[in-house]
Amino acid sequence: MIEVKHIRKKYGRKQVLKDVTFTAEKGQITCLIGINGVGKSTVLKAIMGLTPVAGGSILIDGQPISSRSYESVTFVPDAISMPSGMTVDGCIRFMKDYYASWNSQRADELKTFFKLNGTDKVGELSKGNTAKLNLLLGLALDTDYVLMDEPFSGIDIFSRELIASVFTSHLIEDRGVIVTTHEIGDIEHLIDKVVLLDNGVVRREFQTEAVRMEEGKSVIDVLREVYNG
């Protein structure tokens, strides 16, 4: 389980996270939602230890985050970090050489699933194919948790559907996923849990199925309630 407890974060004088607490379970898809600039990416970066936080703690399977956390958590950022002149197969080879946890079989399956062409260069990929390659490079690592920052950002409906279908496939297996997205409609039916960030705090944390069954509400209904009062 990933446990985020009372974390705070300031950029300069701006208090972005005032007191953020939530958990994300292994085997579940947890969606971090909130309006632009609320601090979703900052939370993901904090879990990865990529940005320092002022207070609170973050535990991964009971252990405080450290350089060893990379063995259990993968971060898929919202932009690809591979050189533009590298081919899709070149990226895959690079990752295989660099990471002991690289799973070549899953990488091959993802390449086929996303219909990526091995000889295409990163800099010449469409936005949708760039997002797919970025996900491939993250999901082919054998880690217990995957954090994805806006995997649907700026891509067409068909690519979004294909990416969404990965969430329910064996390619995710029983890993824990934390995803940020504005495209809630695309994945509402796939999400197990929602963490709603607003004004530096978690305004609601709920299991989607429970809210659907007990209150007859969708995630969007809850969002409207929170933001429109």
Ligand SMILES: Nc1ncnc2c1ncn2[C@@H]1O[C@H](COP(=O)(O)OP(=O)(O)OP(=O)(O)O)[C@@H](O)[C@H]1O
């Ligand atoms: N390195 C930084 N230096 C200064 N301010 C920053 C930095 N990174 C983020 N911020 C600010 O912190 C706030 C939260 O940013 P963050 O990217 O975490 O929000 P977000 O919820 O992911 O936004 P979006 O939905 O637009 O992606 C924003 O106001 C942003 O401008």
